Amino acid sequence: MTTPNIDDKGLPEHCLSLRVASDWGHFRRVGRTATKQTYRMIPRTTVAGLLAAIVGEPRDSYYETFGEDVSAIAITPESELRTINMPMTSVGTDPSEATTQTAGSRRSQLVRYQDTRAPRQIHVYETLVDPVYRLDVAVEDEEFYTQLRRHLKNGTSHYPPSLGLSEHLARVELLNSSSEPTPVTGDEPVIIDAAVPGTLKNVVPQAGVECVTERSAAVMEGIGGGRRTTRFDDLVFTPTPDTGVKVAPSALDWPVASVGDKTVVFR
Amino acid sequence: MSSPDFPRSEMLFVTDAQDCNPNGNPLAEDRPRRDPETGQGIVTDVRLKRYLRDQLLDDGYGVYVKKVDGESQGRKTLTLDILDEISEASDIEEVEDIGKKFLSRATDVRYFGAALTFESSDDDDDDKLQNALQGAFPNQYQGPVQFLPAKSLNKVEENQDYDSLTSVIATDDENRQGGFGLDDHRIVYGIFPFYGLVDENAAADTNLTKDDVERLDTLCWRALKNQPTSRSKLGQTPRLYLRVVYEEGKYHTGNLHNMIDLADESSDPLRSIDDVVVTVDSLCDRLETEKERIDKIRFVGDSRFTLSRGGETFGADEIGEKLHLNTEQINVYKERDLADE
Numbered sequence: 001m002t003t004p005n006i007d008d009k010g011l012p013e014h015c016l017s018l019r020v021a022s023d024w025g026h027f028r029r030v031g032r033t034a035t036k037q038t039y040r041m042i043p044r045t046t047v048a049g050l051l052a053a054i055v056g057e058p059r060d061s062y063y064e065t066f067g068e069d070v071s072a073i074a075i076t077p078e079s080e081l082r083t084i085n086m087p088m089t090s091v092g093t094d095p096s097e098a099t100t101q102t103a104g105s106r107r108s109q110l111v112r113y114q115d116t117r118a119p120r121q122i123h124v125y126e127t128l129v130d131p132v133y134r135l136d137v138a139v140e141d142e143e144f145y146t147q148l149r150r151h152l153k154n155g156t157s158h159y160p161p162s163l164g165l166s167e168h169l170a171r172v173e174l175l176n177s178s179s180e181p182t183p184v185t186g187d188e189p190v191i192i193d194a195a196v197p198g199t200l201k202n203v204v205p206q207a208g209v210e211c212v213t214e215r216s217a218a219v220m221e222g223i224g225g226g227r228r229t230t231r232f233d234d235l236v237f238t239p240t241p242d243t244g245v246k247v248a249p250s251a252l253d254w255p256v257a258s259v260g261d262k263t264v265v266f267r
Numbered sequence: 268m269s270s271p272d273f274p275r276s277e278m279l280f281v282t283d284a285q286d287c288n289p290n291g292n293p294l295a296e297d298r299p300r301r302d303p304e305t306g307q308g309i310v311t312d313v314r315l316k317r318y319l320r321d322q323l324l325d326d327g328y329g330v331y332v333k334k335v336d337g338e339s340q341g342r343k344t345l346t347l348d349i350l351d352e353i354s355e356a357s358d359i360e361e362v363e364d365i366g367k368k369f370l371s372r373a374t375d376v377r378y379f380g381a382a383l384t385f386e387s388s389d390d391d392d393d394d395k396l397q398n399a400l401q402g403a404f405p406n407q408y409q410g411p412v413q414f415l416p417a418k419s420l421n422k423v424e425e426n427q428d429y430d431s432l433t434s435v436i437a438t439d440d441e442n443r444q445g446g447f448g449l450d451d452h453r454i455v456y457g458i459f460p461f462y463g464l465v466d467e468n469a470a471a472d473t474n475l476t477k478d479d480v481e482r483l484d485t486l487c488w489r490a491l492k493n494q495p496t497s498r499s500k501l502g503q504t505p506r507l508y509l510r511v512v513y514e515e516g517k518y519h520t521g522n523l524h525n526m527i528d529l530a531d532e533s534s535d536p537l538r539s540i541d542d543v544v545v546t547v548d549s550l551c552d553r554l555e556t557e558k559e560r561i562d563k564i565r566f567v568g569d570s571r572f573t574l575s576r577g578g579e580t581f582g583a584d585e586i587g588e589k590l591h592l593n594t595e596q597i598n599v600y601k602e603r604d605l606a607d608e
Contacts, residue, residue: 022415023415023416023418023524023525024415024416056468082304084302084303085294086300086309086311086416087292087293087294088311088313089293089313090313091332091339091341091342091345091381091382120339122293122294124294129302129304151517154518155518156517156518157517157518157519158468158517159466159468159469160275160413160464160466160519162413166380166409166410166413167312167413167414167415167416168415169413169415169462169464169521170521171521171522172521
């Protein structure tokens, strides 16, 4: 099997389909410190990190592999995306988390933050409960794709995969090592199972179906021993399984396709 | 990165908690952690690792995350407690291979990793020291040993009988009577399967050794026996420990904790270990299908913990006989590895 070619619209000719799951998950929202809120939908960049862990790529080494023109990923939630709060006491003194205890002027309301410089700090993690995602993944990097498929077929992983925090050990199941996406086009709305990039204005409301939106990191690049996000995606999805987002494929800038029994959007 | 000298292994560690608070939520009146939707009790990996660290200390090993002089401390003090030859910035240059020395003494960091970031200080000397420490270590050691937070197999109930504890000694000299409303929330009973994994590749980063990994076989058990000593923690017991050692790295079965469940023969609700029967059919079947990849299974079980396979019930200490695999029973006290010995 050759490495998949990804066409100009972003649709791969074939892809790997897998399921990742854990009892817990935490994908830390950017800009939060003392309270660590989580994205409901695993960010595209986290998927890249998870797959790189399976292959054994070192930190900050795989961003080009998951660049926007050479990779295609569709993420479909397969569980209710429910969270609970998990306060944790940990050893403190992270200078980047030092915050003031009060904020605002005399006239404004006093705001108190946790003193994160204290020896022990309580961090509240908003934690996903039993998250399950299906991933449809293609990258043009031949070496990476070959290694990834080999690991998934053998059930092996260089580093054990996890969903966000390293203690949230994940289970990975290969569903299909050569899924062939069938394009779905047209102006007629279809039910899309995966997270849909875009805004709510494209969504056709359905009775009893809740749609939520999130904006999370999608593509990163390495810079001088570090990294930076070069693209964020707004995502629309339903937080309950077995319901989807109703959108006309023509309203999206991204390719819609049927992969197995799912209708997904590659991005 | 050097090659690990041991393969991957993974652990299933079942403990229970009766009339106690196995893990309080500090932001909810220290009530036992519970999933409000399913009613399952929760014990975090942080709580389990505290027991393991405390047992390491009792066994004579150096531990990084601990109280120093009876008080919680920040990272600088904890680091200097491990590297006691350092008191100022210039001392750091005198220590050869400081990272290696730190890891050789901080046993818990070899297992669980640690963040090593240090804040700046208004005091010049202190600032120099913190900067020098920051330069001497990576920001973080990723732990090769990970445990998932455990969810109980049963719905747990809070035991209302303990809510109204009153202290018999006055809380202050001015007070004429003891305090009322001392929060003391406990669960009636919960049985918690922890799932853990030893990552042989990450082990190279923290210098985790084969001996360290083998130490877990008695450490987990003894920690749960010995360390829940405070009033709210008494009542926890280790019931079953399995460590599946693979033939080679990069492979693990995963999800072992979700392959056991309460059998129909269990009482409802559960009140003690005598009410519990756990079916291990899925677990044993799955492990046996992995036979070619498994080197051995090290185990220890409590005879009071009843397991069931194929309708037959037996004590957890007999699971080695029921598994058609290479099993080794752990002698928890004979095999214990103490630093002073």
